[in-house]
Amino acid sequence: MPKPRALAVLVPLLLLTATATACGSEQGPGAAQAGTVDPGLPVSGTHWSIKAVTVDGRRSTAPADARVEFTEDGRARGNTGCNHFGAGVVVKGDTLTVSQDEITEIGCPGDRQRFEKELITAFSGPLTGILKGERFTLASADGRNGLELTSEPGAPLRGTTWKVDSLLSGTTAASLPAGSGSKARFVIGEDGRVTGNLGCNNFSATARVDGTTVTVEGPAATTRMMCASAEMQLETKLYELLDGPLTYRLDHRTLTLTAPSGEGLAAKATP
Template sequence: MPKPRALVVLVPLLLLTACGTETGAGGGTGSGADTVSPDLPLAGTQWTVDAVTVDGRRSVAPDGARLDFGQDGRARGNTGCNTFGATVVVRGDGVTVTPQEVTEIGCPADRQRFEQELLKAFSGPLKGTTKGDALRLDSPDGRNGLELTAEPAAALRGTTWKVDGLVSGESTASLPAGSEAKARFVIGADGRVTGNLGCNDFSATARLDEKARTLTVEGPAATTRMMCTSPQMKLETRLYELLDGPLAYRLNHRTLTLTDASGEGLTATATAR
């Protein structure tokens, strides 16, 4: 497995042009008008990547593979390991993608392979087709493409949040290598937070102030007493330190960010339903 490297903070990268519907005058006789089909409604949408096809070979996506199109024309995605960005121009059902930055976290071999395929498929001129909550983006020759499903927004309470990054000020770093699988938690309607922060299961009483957008764990957490690998214990220690005090939260569709007064915190993603 490649040696993990520091996570690169992505800069907003995309320009998504919405042209809408254009109507032009017909010939000199004024007998008709030419209508351009409206652009694909991609701005402000979030998608789960279900599968990609490269050179006619289809591969099912790993957990965490996703693609988001921002309202401001920026798009970002996750390959199931690294995050990436690309500039996108939309005209009618045509989507032109110019890849930009990719972070460089070390991944297992199967995820590396899928990552290479996804980045190859999400490049160049593509044609978009929608059906219900599904979106396909295919190359002109049909040999490369992506299969996507629209993601519903996640509720703060009752959702299982998988911890996927550590926040420090304006930057976000990956979790310690070897600790990525277990850390997750649920904020219950009964005011309890339960889950696992890298090694041991935990349960704690919490006070959620949705007006102030703060989460405060009240009193010590009850935990199991297992011994785990060094990376898992390191992550658990860090996350328990973060829970010792009020945390500001920010919920963006299916991403939750918790930070303390100094700007230290975590990011978590809603798990698939």
């Protein structure tokens, strides 16, 4: 991570090559062409955790999984704490001009829906950036809107607790069944064991990782509790998905497991 510098370091933060294009509240302060930078600058691989946003002078703490990253082709992508979003970014000096243009439509609980609206409002239009060590702030010209970011390390496949947060069907993501709770999570251990809870019962099994494929082998050992129907529905669905080889994709702190049928799950690394 570079040492604190002037605002002009924002350009190399966002661009790699010379031609590259929940929640609490408290009172607080307030697709286009890109520039050119030295291609040798060590700027790739930075992901940002969103810590808070400010809208009209009101500061709101972000959910733990809210994040954003800047790609090499002049775009930003991230998660609001509920939905994934994308935006175009134009950089001139220390100013980013952000144009929000895509967002998924997973239903959010009330507090996360409120934060999502605030984030989209704050992360739009021209924003001045300041980079200080691992902290990165963006603010509107009048200082009433802005974001507070910190650099975020990636999560390894093994040893991370992965919290299941959506079901996949092809390219479509759907939220978990209403009332299924938040117990569904698992860990793939260094010893080849996978343990966790898929909605109701705790389980343990053996997992083999081969290239980009994860295969849960043999019958899983489980507890025998009875749970609410939504929890049992989720558990049954996840056990069906885990019965066979799954292609995995690890994107920083998001893991997707997809069966040959196209069905699968998405999980987030817990903080």
